[in-house]
Amino acid sequence: MGDYFKHNPDTQGMFGEYGGSFIPPDLQEEMNRITDAYYSISKSHQFISELRNIRKHFQGRPTPVYFAKTLSDECGGRIYLKREDLNHTGAHKLNHCMGEALLAKYMGKKKLIAETGAGQHGVALATAAAYFGLECEIHMGEVDIAKEHPNVVRMEILGAKVVPVTHGLKTLKEAVDSAFEAYLKDPITAIYCIGSVVGPHPFPMMVRDFQRVVGIEARDQFYEMTGELPDNLVACVGGGSNAMGLFSGFIDDKDVSIYGVEPLGKSFKPGEHAATMTYGTPGMIHGFKCYTLQDEKGEPAPVYSIASGLDYPGVGPEHSMLKDLGRVNYVTADDEECLDAFFQLSKKEGIIPALESAHAVAFAMKLAKEKPRQSILVNLSGRGDKDIDFVVENYGIR
């Protein structure tokens, strides 16, 4: 895998047989422009040094790697956390949003357009827009707007315009369509900023590249702390941006076992989980090929997870390839395990994790019991402040 990043994706945007750009021609023209701009701009010295500066002074990077001693003593093994919850805005999402917005600035764009489900990506992008003095338009389903009120307020305080999406199920999928439509109406002044390592080429590559900072930092930090590389990596996978960030720092380290944790929700029954690679089959969604939860006719299936950031019937194409290659093991954690991890990490370490990240912690705790002599590096992708009301109202304090 020595030249891994040179060949993945290939020039067509394919990760093995996944990814690509299966979209109507008007969208394709815009994607080609973004691809060209990405290659010509983002590799320049000026771009890189500006992004580095932003990461250090605005985002507060590098985020630390922290040895979770109490949790480790409890479970066995040695559990380390890469603290993306300490990244500005409280999650890893800002890593690619600042990159996307900087690219937009260099391209002379005036406006950032995106969709958001739970509002995490929307808040991060609104933050990036405020930083660069760009307009920001976030499309969000009406159902999500009602559910995620604090994030809507955050976006508005940051100066973004939140556009309610009123058709269909009024959730993430419709928000994606609505954002694409708004973008196509104004492709000259606006740019579309996707929220994960998904969508048509170049987004899965671009978002991964901007998230690689997580893995690169973590590898150095872990080595400095312990004098060796971790035995295991663990990250949660919805679309897969935080996982790709961490994993990409270690892809070539064959002795490092890698685990991506999918949400098993209430059960393995269709409609009660969002474990795309565990139960899905190769298909196509939102313009790219990937493992998809779908019925036998090819319709995307309904999905569920306690963590709204993991609630997606597709997954990044690179994850789909890494599954087939066997480089990454994709496993699951259900709602109960997630909640248990949420409270354990809060009570034992003083860190309230996002429900998304709690899936990774849950699996790490299991793994630690199985492999008491090994080290486990978890990507703690976000903090849980956004989830506290929901958890307490629905499940009480444990």
Place this chain on the structure above:
Amino acid sequence: MAEKNIIMTHLVAGYPDLEESRRAALAMVAGGASYLEVQFPFSDPIADGPLIQGACTDALNSGFSTDKGFDFLSSLTAETDVPVFLMTYANLLMAPGVEVFVGRAAKSGASGLIIPDLPYDYDEGLYKAGEMADIPVVPVVIPGIDEERLKAILAMKPPYIYTAVRKGITGARTTIEEETVRFLDRLSRSGAKVLAGFGIREKEQVDLLSRHVHGSVVGSALVEIIGRCAGENRDCSGDVKAFVESLLKP
């Protein structure tokens, strides 16, 4: 270009239900449509606006399936002489396998396939399957498409090309930008029958386009009529036929 205006009318199979969409299709033909474009609903139609998306969702909720879609297509092609094109999205082809799906489309009597999210350079074997089953695949293009891609598409010598005319063609003062006209003329010169669509709902638009392309595609306007009739719980045949006639009257 043509003596009589030619239009392709669009409908979502199974919207509001299969019986009503059959009536709508036959009314379109009775009104003078030269081609039918039957869309198999998919829950995430990336190239469609909210109106058609909504129709697709309703059709799926009322129990549409690919199997029923092919039955619908077979009976429709048996009932009318007008060529029927099948439009849908990639994932519905990939689930059974592209070849299998294309074979079934051919067997159902479809005269062409329009799959907007399987462009020629990411086609998953669609064009080859179309050739083998002897059913033309209709490439979808737009004005302003990258020159290299357009050349590659024209080099395939497709019998039909579908083009979106998104910009510059609006209701009351119907004009088409010079650049778009040049583009449409160039497509037509390739020898392909060019079908132009997106937002066409008035006779003036059809008249104007007819000077530059083979035919106009009328979609949302009809979906709206069918939806309105469904809302009022009445047969849409009369309204649909009258609307199609209004676009074609001399």
